[in-house]
Amino acid sequence: MLIAPVLDRHLHVRNRITWEREKGRGSKANWKNNAEDIWYCTLGNEYTFNVDAVKLKRRVLAPYRHDDGTPKDWDETETGSYRLTYPSNLCSDITIPFWSMPENTDHPTQKPEKLIARLVLASSNPQDVVFDPFLGSGTTAVVAKSLAVALVASSSMRSIAAGPKAPRKGGYRYPHSGL
Ligand SMILES: C[S@@+](CC[C@H](N)C(=O)[O-])C[C@H]1O[C@@H](n2cnc3c(N)ncnc32)[C@H](O)[C@@H]1O
Secondary structure, three states: OOOHHHHHHHHHHEEEEEEEEOOOOOOOOOOOOOOEEEEEEOOOOOOOOOOHHHOEEOOOOOOOEEOOOEEEEEEOOOOOOEEOOOOOOOOOOOOOOOOOOOOOOOOOOOHHHHHHHHHHHHHHOOOOOEEOOOOOOOOHHHHHHHOOOOEOOOOOOOHHOOOOOOOOOOOOOOOOOOO
16 A cells, blocks of 8 residues: 555556455465555546546446337347446456466466456557556566557566467457457
8 A cells, every 4th residue: 555655646546446456375364465456647637537448338237218118328239238337447357468368377376367457458559659667577568569559668687587488379359449
């Protein structure tokens, strides 16, 4: 929690996003640490937030209808009833890149392409430049390429050495972005 006051001195802290990463070392004497924080900050009050690009498709639990019987803010499809909902600061639908997934590398703290894609899509436009000073296995590079944003990045030699042994097969397509 010490990070928030430091960020607040230099940036506008807008939210704290919690990512439930679906994996953590279990403990017999404590709750398993299964969450990571993403501090969402902007330089000023004018900033990009493409909310429509990162809306989530959710199954409808309470299917309200208009008086004429048509669905209210949701769609009826052959596979069920869905609505597009505003993204929240809880990400519980994205796992770490497990070993069996094509994007997996040997990097010990590799982030999922879907998580990085969500952040890049929300906060940048195709002509923008994304800066990642801790590139690690190259997740942001893969995402930037697939979303057609330019990337400036750096990382320690140690993390580059732990990066992918073969070119990464990723190239995540985010569902509602049209990209
Ligand atoms: C949490 S990992 C980033 C993981 C990356 N997002 C990915 O998906 O692979 C942070 C990375 O930054 C590197 N790193 C740590 N301190 C650094 C520094 N001072 N300068 C450059 N890179 C650094 C680490 O070696 C590590 O690979």
